[in-house]
Amino acid sequence: MTSYPNISGILLAIDCIIFGFDGKDIKLLLIKRNFEPQKGSWSLMGGFLEANENLEDGATRILHDLTGLKNIYVEQLGVYGNVQRDPVTRTVSVVFFALINIDDHSEEAVKLHNASWISLDQRPSLIFDHNEMVYKAIEHLRYKAALHPIGFELLPEQFTIPQLQKLYEAIYNTPIDRRNFSRKLLSTGLLIDTGIKNAHSATKKAALYKLDTARYKEKFNSFWNFMPDSMENGVRI
Amino acid sequence: MTSYPNISGILLAIDCIIFGFDGKDIKLLLIKRNFEPQKGSWSLMGGFLEANENLEDGATRILHDLTGLKNIYVEQLGVYGNVQRDPVTRTVSVVFFALINIDDHSEEAVKLHNASWISLDQRPSLIFDHNEMVYKAIEHLRYKAALHPIGFELLPEQFTIPQLQKLYEAIYNTPIDRRNFSRKLLSTGLLIDTGIKNAHSATKKAALYKLDTARYKEKFNSFWNFMPDSMENGVRI
DNA sequence: GCAAAAGTGTTCAAATTACACCCATGG
DNA sequence: CCATGGGTGTAATTTGAACACTTTTGC
Structure with a gap:
């Protein structure tokens, strides 16, 4: 055939x-x-x-x-x-x-x-x-x-926590509490402090982090349970 | 063209x-x-x-x-x-x-x-x-x-909570605590007690429930945060 | 020295877990 | 009357939400 x-x-x-x-x-x-x-x-x-x-x-x-x-x-x-x-x-x-x-x-x-x-x-x-x-x-x-921690794909290799927060605020179009956000992100263990401070800032310079890629791969499939509702559809046909 | x-x-x-x-x-x-x-x-x-x-x-x-x-x-x-x-x-x-x-x-x-x-x-x-x-x-x-509450799609129109539990245990291939499961399911408000008892049982007859379809549609896209880890993949190419 | 943004701590409420006891049924 | 499975309750722990103060920096 x-x-x-x-x-x-x-x-x-x-x-x-x-x-x-x-x-x-x-x-x-x-x-x-x-x-x-x-x-x-x-x-x-x-x-x-x-x-x-x-x-x-x-x-x-x-x-x-x-x-x-x-x-x-x-x-x-x-x-x-x-x-x-x-x-x-x-x-x-x-x-x-x-x-x-x-x-x-x-x-x-x-x-x-x-x-x-x-x-x-x-x-x-x-x-x-x-x-x-x-x-x-x-x-x-x-x-x-x-x-899942896919947000990092949209950021440069080094980024600050406030940057990351702005990203999530943009994705969900909603304000997020700074302190809770920071704590939650750091607790994932996905971020490595580079020791460098962000140069482009008129005020206090934020710490630059990078992604722990080994841990990222390892934890990619564990849930985050992060943001409020969003959706995915099953179609009834 | x-x-x-x-x-x-x-x-x-x-x-x-x-x-x-x-x-x-x-x-x-x-x-x-x-x-x-x-x-x-x-x-x-x-x-x-x-x-x-x-x-x-x-x-x-x-x-x-x-x-x-x-x-x-x-x-x-x-x-x-x-x-x-x-x-x-x-x-x-x-x-x-x-x-x-x-x-x-x-x-x-x-x-x-x-x-x-x-x-x-x-x-x-x-x-x-x-x-x-x-x-x-x-x-x-x-x-x-x-x-999401898709499990119901695999069950008959009327079902008992123990049946539902067996379904989830089969999906995740893991035992689940009876009491916590039952409480969680009932708290979703998705189940309506039909008032009927399951006939096919050699012991105490379980209550038959049916799905509250209006609420099901309404709540379909709110997360459940139900079971332990499972996965979905993004492919890096 | 002050405005603006970053970093950290505490408290309260809610959700989750781990348990134990009682009830209905058929044999 | 007892073995089996169903139904409900409670305490301990963990997690999440709300909120306030201190620090660094450039002007």
């Missing part, structure tokens, strides 16, 4: 939802399309899966194309395949969720693709079902960051 | 991981293939996505085919698309995760497909990457059931 009878192929696309954090807001890397279809509209960065390419490799390729980065934190977020989601022809899209340190991206690559970093609350409407994908990604970020 | 240039289609399959609970063990509905490829081997129930079919509709179709049921709890679990995963031809599979009340399935449909309910710890090795899919599904079941 060398083929399946009477089955025809479907176009497989990959779309990437790329989150960054600028110290104040959670941002998305979106592109203003200078190509068809829907030239001029905003969309996620995407592309077609190549003939001899694994899904994750396709995502890696597309992420590298837009950011110049390798070794990005990526998860599969889901597949979108409604019959009429792409008006050109039937296309099924595998969506990937990526977190990067916003300082590391390649400015040239971003410019080349006509992309911009846009705050979540200022994001334009996107083509096709990309709005739905982004909505799900934001929910996933909230869900996952409440339970 | 009515087509994309130079892009060729890929076969899209759907595979379903179907969990049941017989009062003692968590079981999987698996099929012993009486068709090619890999005739005689065990696999998940699957099929190809049809030309004008949405993904969820495909899953619904396949689940109905095998169980005779509609309105099953289903979630997308992920996509598997490694280039060589299917030796016949390149196929990308969208995997769905389903929970059903084992008493409701159609025996004829199951027999027709040469399928059986098999306990997790007795499951045979499966074809292709189906073992990996099942492994991920079990992890997902543990993860999700610790945080």
